[in-house]
Amino acid sequence: MSLSSAMNTAQAIFNNTGTQTSTVSKNMANSGNADYAKRTTIVSTTLFGAQVSTTVRAQNEVLMRQNLTAISQNSGQQSVLSALGDMRSVMGGTNYEMSPAKYLEALRNKIHEYATRPSDQVVGAGVISAAQDAVTALNTASSEIQRVRADADKQIEAQVDKLNNLLSEFKAANDMVTTETARGGDPNDALDRRDSLLKQISEIVGVSIVNRENNDVVLYTSDGTTLFETSPRKVTFQRNLFYSASTTGNAIYIDGVAVDAAKSANTTALGSLPALLQVRDDIAPTFQSQLDEIARGLITIFAENGGTIAGLFQNGTSTTVPAAGTLVPGLAASIVVAPNAITNPSKVRDGSVNGTTQNPDNNSSFSTLLDKYDQAFDSSMAFDAAAGIDVQKTLITFSSNSLSWLESLRSSATAAGESKTALLSRSAEAYSNMTGVSLDEELSLMLDLEQSYKAATKLVSAIDEMLQALLNIAS
Amino acid sequence: MSIFGTMKTAVAGMNAQANRLGTVGDNIANSSTVGYKRASTEFSSLVLPSGSSSYQSGGVTTNIRYSISEQGNLAYTTSSTDLAIQGNGFFVVQSANEQAYMTRAGAFQKDSEGYLVNSAGYKLMGYSYAAGAPAAVVNGFDGLVPIQIGQGGLTAQASTRGSFGANLNADAVVVGPLATPVTTLPSSNDPTAKYSDKSSLTAYDSLGRQVLYDFYYTKTDANKWEVTVYRQDQATPGTGFPYVDSTGTPLTSSLSDITLEFDPATGKLTTTPASITITDSTTSPQTIEIDLSTMTQFGAKFTPGKATIDGKAANAIKDVEIDKDGTVYAIYDDSSVEPLYRIPLATVASPDKLTIETGNAYSPGAASGVVIIGFPNQGNFGQIVDNAVEESNVDLAGELTSMIEAQRSYTANSKVFQTGADIMDVLINLKR
Numbered sequence: 001m002s003l004s005s006a007m008n009t010a011q012a013i014f015n016n017t018g019t020q021t022s023t024v025s026k027n028m029a030n031s032g033n034a035d036y037a038k039r040t041t042i043v044s045t046t047l048f049g050a051q052v053s054t055t056v057r058a059q060n061e062v063l064m065r066q067n068l069t070a071i072s073q074n075s076g077q078q079s080v081l082s083a084l085g086d087m088r089s090v091m092g093g094t095n096y097e098m099s100p101a102k103y104l105e106a107l108r109n110k111i112h113e114y115a116t117r118p119s120d121q122v123v124g125a126g127v128i129s130a131a132q133d134a135v136t137a138l139n140t141a142s143s144e145i146q147r148v149r150a151d152a153d154k155q156i157e158a159q160v161d162k163l164n165n166l167l168s169e170f171k172a173a174n175d176m177v178t179t180e181t182a183r184g185g186d187p188n189d190a191l192d193r194r195d196s197l198l199k200q201i202s203e204i205v206g207v208s209i210v211n212r213e214n215n216d217v218v219l220y221t222s223d224g225t226t227l228f229e230t231s232p233r234k235v236t237f238q239r240n241l242f243y244s245a246s247t248t249g250n251a252i253y254i255d256g257v258a259v260d261a262a263k264s265a266n267t268t269a270l271g272s273l274p275a276l277l278q279v280r281d282d283i284a285p286t287f288q289s290q291l292d293e294i295a296r297g298l299i300t301i302f303a304e305n306g307g308t309i310a311g312l313f314q315n316g317t318s319t320t321v322p323a324a325g326t327l328v329p330g331l332a333a334s335i336v337v338a339p340n341a342i343t344n345p346s347k348v349r350d351g352s353v354n355g356t357t358q359n360p361d362n363n364s365s366f367s368t369l370l371d372k373y374d375q376a377f378d379s380s381m382a383f384d385a386a387a388g389i390d391v392q393k394t395l396i397t398f399s400s401n402s403l404s405w406l407e408s409l410r411s412s413a414t415a416a417g418e419s420k421t422a423l424l425s426r427s428a429e430a431y432s433n434m435t436g437v438s439l440d441e442e443l444s445l446m447l448d449l450e451q452s453y454k455a456a457t458k459l460v461s462a463i464d465e466m467l468q469a470l471l472n473i474a475s
Numbered sequence: 476m477s478i479f480g481t482m483k484t485a486v487a488g489m490n491a492q493a494n495r496l497g498t499v500g501d502n503i504a505n506s507s508t509v510g511y512k513r514a515s516t517e518f519s520s521l522v523l524p525s526g527s528s529s530y531q532s533g534g535v536t537t538n539i540r541y542s543i544s545e546q547g548n549l550a551y552t553t554s555s556t557d558l559a560i561q562g563n564g565f566f567v568v569q570s571a572n573e574q575a576y577m578t579r580a581g582a583f584q585k586d587s588e589g590y591l592v593n594s595a596g597y598k599l600m601g602y603s604y605a606a607g608a609p610a611a612v613v614n615g616f617d618g619l620v621p622i623q624i625g626q627g628g629l630t631a632q633a634s635t636r637g638s639f640g641a642n643l644n645a646d647a648v649v650v651g652p653l654a655t656p657v658t659t660l661p662s663s664n665d666p667t668a669k670y671s672d673k674s675s676l677t678a679y680d681s682l683g684r685q686v687l688y689d690f691y692y693t694k695t696d697a698n699k700w701e702v703t704v705y706r707q708d709q710a711t712p713g714t715g716f717p718y719v720d721s722t723g724t725p726l727t728s729s730l731s732d733i734t735l736e737f738d739p740a741t742g743k744l745t746t747t748p749a750s751i752t753i754t755d756s757t758t759s760p761q762t763i764e765i766d767l768s769t770m771t772q773f774g775a776k777f778t779p780g781k782a783t784i785d786g787k788a789a790n791a792i793k794d795v796e797i798d799k800d801g802t803v804y805a806i807y808d809d810s811s812v813e814p815l816y817r818i819p820l821a822t823v824a825s826p827d828k829l830t831i832e833t834g835n836a837y838s839p840g841a842a843s844g845v846v847i848i849g850f851p852n853q854g855n856f857g858q859i860v861d862n863a864v865e866e867s868n869v870d871l872a873g874e875l876t877s878m879i880e881a882q883r884s885y886t887a888n889s890k891v892f893q894t895g896a897d898i899m900d901v902l903i904n905l906k907r
Contacts, residue, residue: 002871002872003870004872005548179808182806182810182811210779210781218781220779226676231685231687255689256707256710256714471875
């Protein structure tokens with residue numbers, strides 16, 4: 001070892017300490033950045049005795065993947081939950097004041113009252129107004145449910161646009177990572193960017209990651225569809241501007257493969273896209289079917305001429321009575337109070353709204369039909385299994401069961417939402433414990449660095465003095 | 476016995492010390508020169524025959540030696556074209572008049588024409604990959620060309636091979652003629668074709684254009700899967716099928732299809748060879764062989780694994796990387812890597828006897844033996860370290876002590892001379 005090589009070593013200490021200090025300062029600057037992964041500069045000795053420093057980025061693929069899954073699950077569940085909350089507010093909130101069930105109850109009370117006082121025209125008018133309230137409630141609920149579907153469709157379009165943008169940004173970040181890795185540069189900033197994009201993509205659709213050479217990655221959706229491989233795959237979607245009960249929404253295609261809708265209240269959705277499909281194609285249409293079945297129940301109960309022609313309620317201008325136990329899509333939107341009944345409420349009493357009068361003598365106390373209507377509310381009838389709840393129930397029970405169905409979906413979605421949010425925050429915490437910056441650690445490391453820098457300066461001045469001494473003899 | 480002889484001996488001694496001081500001066504002047512090898516002097520006595528009762532003072536002759544084979548320290552730099560050799564080899568470089576030399580001075584930089592030139596102006600030489608992987612010409616500088624980077628413009632490479640591995644779901648529903656109801660297979664290119672799973676791969680045609688290939692995996696029977704390939708740009712938007720040509724006519728067949736069979740007990744592939752050859756002449760005739768041998772069929776959902784395909788898009792060289800084994804790689808814009816040259820290392824039987832040339836260069840001569848050329852990491856040529864240069868092997872402290880010694884020794888010789896002169900003075904004064 002000669003003096004000049006000792007000087008060389010001291011210089012290496014300056015270089016390495018400088019690099020380490022810049023790493024520490026970068027860590028400190030990013031201590032509040034969730035997308036930043038801690039860098040550590042490691043000084044090592046090469047085969048040839050030189051000391052070099054390399055900067056490594058804290059990575060933990062297992063925790064990263066877990067965190068991405070948690071993000072996808074949570075985002076899917078929150079999409080379902082928010083749609084269910086929206087549907088609940090359509091029904092009037094906590095007590096479901098605006099639900100068809102409430103108005104059916106009121107209508108039934110009015111019929112009962114009218115049956116006891118069939119001559120009272122004021123009570124008759126009350127029946128009509130209660131009937132109109134029930135129709136309005138059904139019409140509004142139906143159009144609001146379709147609005148929920150249209151909203152989901154609109155959100156899908158926005159999310160698909162966002163996903164396409166994220167994927168093209170992902171390509172840029174991934175290209176940077178692979179180029180920097182191939183040329184032995186510093187890919188860490190690009191890796192941070194790529195990881196943060198992955199988190200955003202996971203919110204939209206669940207991803208699985210396969211690594212390739214030079215830190216290159218291939219992204220597949222959790223269903224196995226190719227999402228990104230060298231270049232981003234196209235995600236296409238055609239939005240429907242208007243939704244009615246019979247409208248079928250368009251599929252979302254990723255690389256030409258349709259995305260499947262998720263299932264159940266504790267949704268299987270990974271990411272918002274399958275969840276929004278579930279809202280649009282499963283939850284909202286089922287609830288719509290229930291509303292349609294309630295509307296069909298009303299028409300059936302008030303049917304005249306022995307149940308062959310529509311009475312107080314009819315489907316638009318048509319007076320046909322729908323077949324028993326068979327769903328008529330969109331009936332809740334088109335049900336109306338018969339115009340004849342509005343002009344003359346006593347026609348309801350006589351059964352002559354659209355049919356032949358059952359009270360030919362025009363007795364003001366005729367209550368046979370009203371009693372029958374009153375009882376019909378309590379007798380069970382057949383409902384279509386497509387509505388997803390009981391098939392043989394009274395109309396009143398069916399309509400309240402419909403609310404219970406919605407409420408049970410919402411409560412289990414809320415519970416699932418809470419546990420998935422908890423899982424997300426746990427996994428994010430575990431990930432950040434692994435990759436986040438700890439200021440205490442950085443500060444103590446900085447003190448170490450300061451000491452080794454000072455030691456190197458001492459070394460340099462000692463070598464300098466020794467050389468000086470040598471030169472002094474030569475003079 | 477002669478006073479004159481003593482004086483001549485003293486002059487020889489002074490000359491020898493002057494030589495030594497000369498090497499010290501040169502060494503100190505070049506103590507920071509990259510690749511400089513220190514010179515030193517060794518002396519040997521020159522004896523005149525003398526009897527037992529008289530002494531004939533002889534003289535001293537100087538031998539100049541170069542510590543060429545002594546390794547210098549590696550100093551790390553930030554330039555990727557700075558190269559150092561750890562071991563016995565030398566870079567082969569070319570001077571402006573196209574003469575080949577050997578050197579350890581590896582501070583190379585790209586000049587305006589793309590040549591790697593060191594600080595003495597010598598161009599680094601290597602074997603070109605233009606005609607495949609090169610072999611070294613062992614006993615001469617033949618076949619070596621100056622390394623020139625970045626003059627190639629855009630280059631593209633068509634894909635020829637790739638691989639894809641995935642797990643196909645053993646419990647997937649059977650599709651095709653054996654299904655109930657009967658459905659059509661992707662290979663029929665029918666608009667109603669059904670498939671089990673799909674993925675896609677990016678390949679490049681001969682002009683470097685990106686082409687996406689759709690891979691359909693269809694379970695046609697228990698443990699049997701059909702793999703069908705189409706070009707994605709021929710797909711009908713949304714549904715995929717039917718794939719149409721440029722005139723809108725549906726294609727009569729897929730680009731390629733193959734049936735894979737799996738062992739029902741182990742889930743492993745039994746078809747051999749398990750590869751699919753895509754023959755695509757849509758734009759230019761091209762054949763790509765995709766290895767499917769890592770496919771499995773377990774009772775788990777479709778899980779695509781590692782997918783690779785070679786070839787690259789048309790792009791320019793972005794950077795150059797030099798590997799430990801001397802291969803000069805070009806790194807293209809899209810991060811693909813291609814070998815351009817291989818740097819050989821040269822050595823001789825006696826490196827310390829090489830002929831010294833200006834600019835830390837050496838040329839083999841009769842004393843050193845003939846040149847032997849090989850690649851880094853082979854034999855005792857050593858290896859190439861990038862981002863580093865070899866410092867001179869001069870030790871300042873050693874040189875300074877040597878300098879003081881030379882000075883004292885010179886002074887002592889001059890005293891001998893002076894004493895001889897004084898004695899001569901006495902002798903001359905004897906006769907008045």
